[in-house]
Amino acid sequence: MGEYSNPYTESRRWLKGNLHGHTCCGRFMDVSESGPMFASLGYDFMAITDHNKAPDEEQWRIWQDQAELVLIPGEENGKLDHILELGVFGVTETPSEDFSERAQSLRRAGGFVAACHPQEYETGEDNIWAGLGDLHAFEIYNGLREGRGCDEVANIRIWDSILTSGERIWGIATDDFHCQYTTPGHGWVCVQVPEEDDEVTWQKIVGQLKAGAFYSSTSPSFNQIEMESSTIRASSDRWVDRICVIGPGGKQLYEQEGSELSWEVEPGHTYFRLEIQCGVRRAWSQPFYQNS
Numbered sequence: 001m002g003e004y005s006n007p008y009t010e011s012r013r014w015l016k017g018n019l020h021g022h023t024c025c026g027r028f029m030d031v032s033e034s035g036p037m038f039a040s041l042g043y044d045f046m047a048i049t050d051h052n053k054a055p056d057e058e059q060w061r062i063w064q065d066q067a068e069l070v071l072i073p074g075e076e077n078g079k080l081d082h083i084l085e086l087g088v089f090g091v092t093e094t095p096s097e098d099f100s101e102r103a104q105s106l107r108r109a110g111g112f113v114a115a116c117h118p119q120e121y122e123t124g125e126d127n128i129w130a131g132l133g134d135l136h137a138f139e140i141y142n143g144l145r146e147g148r149g150c151d152e153v154a155n156i157r158i159w160d161s162i163l164t165s166g167e168r169i170w171g172i173a174t175d176d177f178h179c180q181y182t183t184p185g186h187g188w189v190c191v192q193v194p195e196e197d198d199e200v201t202w203q204k205i206v207g208q209l210k211a212g213a214f215y216s217s218t219s220p221s222f223n224q225i226e227m228e229s230s231t232i233r234a235s236s237d238r239w240v241d242r243i244c245v246i247g248p249g250g251k252q253l254y255e256q257e258g259s260e261l262s263w264e265v266e267p268g269h270t271y272f273r274l275e276i277q278c279g280v281r282r283a284w285s286q287p288f289y290q291n292s
Contacts, residue, residue, distance in 0.1 A: 003267055004288040006227045007212035014190040014222070015200060017045035017069075019209075020076070020084060020116070020139070020174035021184075034177065034184075035067040041185045045070035045205055047086050052077060057089045072202040074111065078102060081127050082116040083135075085109065087206035099127040103134035112209045114172055117142040118155060125158050132167050136210055140171035140284065141218055143186030156284075160250035163271045163287055170209075170286050173216035189214045190221065212286040219281035225274065227265070227288065232274070234261045234285070240278040247272045 018038060023030050031048065038046050046069060048055060054075035055063065064071050074086035081099045085092060085106045092109040094102040106113045115131060115138035118124030128138050140155040159171050173187035191214040193200050208214060215222050223237040234243055236259040243261035245254040247269045254263050261274070274285035 002227075002230065002265075003291055004227070004265065004272070005291055006288060007286050008192055008225045008227070009194075009213070010226055011192050011195050012224055013193050013195045013197075014215075015044035015070075015193055015205065016188055016190050017043055017047070017072075017205065018175050018177065018184065018188055019047045019072075019086060019114070019172055020049050020142070021046055021177035022050050022076075023048060031063040031071065032066055035063075035069060035071070038184055039068040043069055043188070044200075045072060045191075045202065047072040047074050047084075049074045049076045049084055049086070051075070051082075052079075052091060054085070054088060054091050060089065070200065070202050070205065072205060076116065077106060081121055081123060083131075084114040084116055084139075085111045086114075086209070087111040087202065099123070100130040100134070103131040107134040107136075112136050112206050114138055114170075117176065118158060128158065128162065128169070132162070132169060135169055137170035137172045139174055139176075140216060141173035141187045141282075143173075143175045143177075143218075157250060160246070160248075163273075164248040164250075166270050168287070168289055170212050170214075171216055171284055172209075173218060173284070187216070187218050189216050192225075215283055215285050217276075217281075217283035220276040220278045220283040222274075222276065222283055222285065225285055230265045232261070232263045232265055232288075234274050235259055236276055236283075240276050242277050244275045244277060245272055246275050 055073050060073045077083045088111040094105040113136050115128050191208045220240050224235040226233045242255050242257045247253040271287040271289050273287045276283040
């Protein structure tokens with residue numbers, strides 16, 4: 001084991017998906033409508049995360065039978081200070097509306113747990129700090145909130161602040177699709193899966209999310225993220241401005257113009273992460289943490 005943990009493998013097979021979307025907000029749009037919409041945009045999976053409402057296994061099977069992509073059962077938990085819970089059938093009972101208590105309950109239920117749109121609430125950043133250890137991730141980008149004028153770039157500063165302190169949390173990008181309120185395709189994740197797997201289940205996808213074997217994006221794409229010995233290599237399958245290495249304090253440690261990066265890993269950082277920059281659009285790897 002090297003100085004840094006590596007959430008990725010050598011596989012170049014990535015499945016694109018939306019982790020935050022609704023069927024019952026505003027004009028009703030069920031899976032028979034939203035599923036083909038996301039599939040037409042090249043999505044391989046999507047999560048159903050209605051507010052405090054999750055499908056049971058029977059409902060999920062009905063939806064899955066009519067869907068062109070993999071469906072992940074889940075919910076968006078809470079009256080305020082929302083938390084995504086992915087990979088569960090039915091709503092998980094929580095003892096109160098306290099954020100950290102809910103995060104603990106959701107984590108114990110076994111799903112993938114992520115804090116939603118921290119820029120929506122005055123308590124958003126405090127909630128994430130309070131939930132560390134129970135949250136797997138938080139939304140570093142939410143397409144609906146960007147459309148409403150929230151400063152989604154501030155989420156990246158929160159992320160780097162947490163990682164600089166030595167704490168650990170993944171970052172996800174989502175659409176937060178609300179039927180007529182937004183168009184799809186603003187933020188997503190791409191999950192790395194074995195190239196030899198013929199069929200990938202939602203359980204496999206959720207497991208890879210928990211392990212950090214994914215990147216988040218608002219447009220650019222990683223084709224390769226590999227660490228061999230002390231060298232990081234990354235590439236995009238299309239033209240981008242640059243690929244950067246970001247370290248503690250959000251400081252840029254290295255950058256390489258164009259669609260390929262090779263970097264000799266520097267010791268002593270609490271973490272580093274990769275970031276593709278293409279105009280104002282970004283793709284973010286998950287952090288490579290310094291091993292204890």
